[in-house]
Amino acid sequence: MTTTLTTEYWVVDEAGHLADPDLIAGLPGAAGTASPYSVAVETPPCERCVELEAALDARLAATVEAAHDRSCRLLGLGLRPDLLTESASPVTDQPPVATAGTRVSFEPDPAASTDLYNVLLALDPAFVLVNTTSRAADGQQYACGRPSLYHRGSIAQYRFGDVAVGGPSSNDTATAATDSSTDWQPVALLDDGSRVEWRSLDPTTPTLLVDLIADIKTILQQARHHRLSVDSFGNGFHGDRLVLPNEEWRAIYAQEAVEKGLSSLLVRAYLERLGVDTGWYLAATPPTVSAAADMSMVCRQHAAHLEADIGARQTS
Structure with missing residues (x-):
């Protein structure tokens, strides 16, 4: 089963602020995103991890090297950093437009x-394993640009075996379900069903991304x-x-994943039942960023963390 990974990163200057779009425009992948402040890194289809x-x-x-040539750095955060500042406009129950993430x-x-x-679909809460950003204001909280009110579109029903599960039965249905901003x-x-895309993982370090995809592919192969079958809260692999x-x-x-992150024992127990070692991610994932932080300093720290991860992988 071939897999393609596309992940977006914000681009910041040496001071930790969003870089000039004129500088970003010349970077590889700049044309692959909807924002002038980000770039997309995409792999070809690969059969093995x-x-x-x-x-x-x-x-x-x-x-990263091309960005350095322009005195810029890549930043792996789910929400655009200037949207995380306390002075930003109040949060509503709509997800902010300016988000970055990963599509597998x-x-x-x-x-x-x-x-x-x-x-x-059942593995959706696994985004919490690489979540980097959260923000609380006016009673709403966001993680990876997600609304805390976990809306879902109107989707068709199909059956496998004797169990009915909600999901799109055609490409048209899938498109209709994703068009609504709410x-x-x-x-x-x-x-037409030849590709299945898992969306909006955080643009975190390559080590975490590759390990998460490996875990997901292992679960898919076991499945x-x-x-x-479907049975209320889900019991994972059982017989x-x-x-x-x-x-x-x-x-x-x-909802638990959005509100509590990996501190949610409910989410961790669920992912463990599916075969994910959540303890490793708990130790390896950088701290989440909130509105109370000094955003320019946080951006510099996270950019340095990404570069250190890339450097360590090249020398290993």
Whole structure:
């Protein structure tokens, strides 16, 4: 199953402020994002994680070097840094437009795309493993640009075995469900079901991204040999079945992840049942950033953390 990774990074100057868009325009990947303050790093389709890792490392290192030539640095934060300052406009229940993240695109056997969609939907709370940003104001909190009110679009029903699960049954349905600005859809079925895209992971370090994708692919491979079923809160791998949570519990897990991050024992226990070692991510993920921080200093620190991770990977 081939996998393509696209991750976006903000570009800041040496003082830790958003860089001049004229400088950013000449960087690799600048044309691949909707914001003049970010660049996109994309890998080719890769069958194995080791190939994905090598492609990501090479392209990200080249982009960082090109940024340095312009006295700029890449920043791995989910929300644009100037939106995280206390002086920014009040937060509503709509996700901010200026977000950066990661899209992981899988190309499964067409007969397996429905099951793949359902498993990835159940894995949505795994974004918390690499979450970098949160903000609380006016009773609302954001993580990775997500609304704390975990809306979902109107989506069709299909069946596998004797279990009905909410999900798009066609590309048209998937598109309709993702067009609304008030509805967050973490998974999309694209190109008539030939691609399934998992969306809006944080643009964190390559080590964390590659490890998370490896964990997800392991779960997807295991799922191929298990019968899928749905039972309230989801019990993970159990005998010959993979038990996924229903829509209500998916929303509960995602809400917990947004509000509490990896401190949520409920979310951690759920991900552990699916086979994810959450303790490793808890130790390795940089601290989340909030509005109370000195944003220019935080940007410099996170840019340095990203560069250190890239440097360590090149010498290992």
